[in-house]
Amino acid sequence: MKCFIHGNQEAVAVCKKCGKAMCASCSSYSGHSGLCPVCRKQEFELKRTRLNTEIESYKWPIIGYAALTILFCWTIIGGIYGGYKWYQCSQEKSAKQLEVCKLTAEINKLNKALSYRSTSSSI
16 A cells, blocks of 8 residues: 555555555654644644634733723722822811911901900090
8 A cells, every 4th residue: 555645655554534544754744643644734723723712712801801900000090199189188288277277366366456455445
């Protein structure tokens, strides 16, 4: 029996899938898997197609997790910025409240001084 690819070579094995005869060269080329190079190629193509499909299925989860990561980072950055602004506002508020207290004290002193003037001028 002759090899179906190399017609001048004697066959040493038969493909387990298609039953075609193959020579030692074809058998070694397909890794002595018991498959002829054509069937081995088809097996590899099917595996490649399946792997590409699996790779595509990972695309959306990766995009989703990336979006969540970006959202999480923006939340952290926003929280830090918001916290800083809150601290800054509370400091400004405290300074303004202190100024209001000082002005109130000054107004009370002036009211007291003015009340003496009105009572002393009526006598």
